Amino acid sequence: MRYDLSLHMSYAYDVPASNARHMIRLLPLEIPGRQTLLDGSIDVSPSPEDRTTFTDFFGQPATSILLRAPHGRLDIRMQAQVLVEDLPAPAEVSTSLQDLPKELAAIWSLDPASPHHLAAPSARTPDVPEISAFAKEMARPEHTIREVAVTLCDRIHREFVYDGNATTVETMPQEAFRLRRGVCQDFAHVMIVALRSLGIPAGYVSGFLRTIPPPGQERLEGADAMHAWVRVWCGEPAGYLELDPTNNIPAGTDHIVVAYGRDYADIAPVVGVLKGYGTQKIEQAVDVVPLD
Template sequence: MLYDLSLHMGYAYDAPASGARHVIRVMPLSLPDRQRLVAGSLSISPAVDERTAFLDFFGQQATSILVRAPHDRLDIRMQARVMVESQPMTADLSPELAKLPEELAAVWSVDAASPHHLAAPSPRLPREPEIAAYARELAGPGQTVREIAMALSARIHRDFTYDPEATTVDTTPGEAFRLKRGVCQDFAHVMIVALRSLGIPAGYVSGFLRTIPPPGKERLEGADAMHAWVRVWCGGTMGYVELDPTNDMPAGSDHIVVGYGRDYSDIAPVIGILKGYGNQKTIQAVDVVPVS
């Protein structure tokens, strides 16, 4: 599928801010046999005093900006054309859970794709005993890693309610788990904590979800903003599988990857600091349109 993407992220400040330095991660990746960034542009208003593009540890395209002058709003706009290949589910070649530690120990690499980065607690995802107990209920003897991951995705989708008003970007996975409500970030964080508690490496995927449904199908939740789902390491033979617990489906040609990380903190769309006071209002608008 060929898509045209547009993103607008706007911040309006009660009082002018100055000395603002931000890192922006919103441009889709080019991934072998998965997706290709045909063209992309990133514009920022007001005019920035410094702008530097770089690749972070996980290979995500990032842009660092500095705005020295006082400004009462910041607008970030991204446009891109992306070709996404279909990702059919293959035969389950993942090991049984009991055999996964042996396969993980055989991985000596610690590069960006290494599952070792996704096996332990991370800055936003500490150990959560309640979530671990929830995960153990699904991990029966003889089950493969992919079977467990897919069962967990289905259970989170069934047990949790999609509710944009229930949580904030700073809600912890433990809080979201007790609420049984939240958005895609919460669903993904809970699932990652659950999988890691079983010894299954899992990480966070940030991206976009198609906003126009196929004929006769309902619109997918989470399509009006950046989306998040889960990357699960299913052993040395099978590698990574991506699952979307918000919609209980494997990530496919409707899912466009922006970046990979341990949790949201690694690939937040915008992070930074500024000098100012008062509150701010944030808007986010996303459009993902298939190109005929």
Template sequence: MLYDISLHMLYAYDAPASNARHVIRLMPLAIPGRQELIAGSLDFTPSPEERNTFADFFGQPTTSVMLRAPHRRLDIRMQARVSVEARPVTGTSTLLKRLPQELAALWSLGAASPHHLAGPSPRAPDTSEIADFAKDFARPDETVRDIATALCERIYHEFSYDGDATHVDTTPQQAFRLKRGVCQDFAHVMIVALRSLGIPAGYVSGFIRTIPPPGKERLEGADAMHAWVRVWCGDDVGYIELDPTNNIPAGTDHIVVACGRDYADIAPVVGVLKGSGSQKIEQGVDVIPLQ
């Protein structure tokens, strides 16, 4: 699939802000065999006094900007053309009972190592309630892929999508108790559950194309940033990606921006500034298929 993607984020401040430093992860990745970034641009108004691009721990391009002068609003615009290919899962997924041996035999600590995704992380800590929930899936003679797929389906059916129930700082435990939330919450709950079973799992941030109901026009700006889960299924298969919000494997409608342990590693925009009062944030995303 070939897509044109555009995103607009507006930060409006009650009082002028200054000395703002932001780290931005909004540009889709180039992933060999999965996703090609054909062209892309990232623009800011006002223009930052400093702008740098660097690779984060996971080797992903990241933009850092500094705006020293007072400003009452910050506009961020991203445009990209991306080609996404279907990547079938090949190989045989490891049985859960054999996964510890495969992990122990893997010495690499490179960016793609599952060891980084095996233990608790800042936004996906060990949670006894979620671990108890996951025990139903602790079937040693089943494959990791089958267990992860079943857990994805369970979250989809037992949790309700509710954009007003949670916020960006809601913990997995809080979302689990509510049984409500958004894609970020469902991804974090699934990650914590999988890790409690000894299965390495991480957070994927990106875009998803939304398809309007039959007979309805596609609404401009109705698409959204999205989150889903990557799961390490052993040496033979490697990683698969599952979307618990929609109970589907991530496919050609999923465009990857960044992968990390949890949301804290790869938040789309994070930073600090000097100011007072509150801020208002608006966002619009268009994911337009070209073929």
């Protein structure tokens, strides 16, 4: 499936900000055999005094910008065309929980794709005893990693309510778990904490999701969204499986990957610091338009 992507993020400040440094991760990834970035650009207004593109630890492109002069508004626009291949059916082979420690111990690599980076607690996915207990309710030593991950994905989808007003981007997984409410970021973080508590390497995926309007209704311009889901290491030779607990489905051709990390803090679409005070208003519009 080929898509045209567009995103507009705007930040309006009560009082002009200055000396702002931001890091931007918005362009879709190049993933051999799965996803091809055919064209893409990021435009920033006002024009930055300094702009640098670099590759992060996980091998993903990022753009750093510096805005020294006072500015009352920041606009970031991303345009891209991406080809997403039909994913092959996932392999049925998957390591059992009881065999997982031995398989992990046999892996010495610490390259960006190594499951070791996704096995330990991280900044936004700490150990949470309540989530650990929740995970252990549905896991037995003889179960495969895939069985456990799919079961967790289904249970989070069934027991948690999607509520855009219940949490913020700063909400930690323990709070979202207590509320049993939140958005895709919260559901992904809760699932990651649950899987890691069982010794299963799991990470965060940031990307875009094509939304399909209800029957008889037209697609609303700007109504698509950035999205988050979970990457699970299922052992050798199964490799990684991506699951979307918000929708209780495996990631497919409607999921467009922007970045992989341990949690949201690793790969936030836009993050930075600035000099200023007062409040800011943030608006976002996303379009994911299929071309095929």
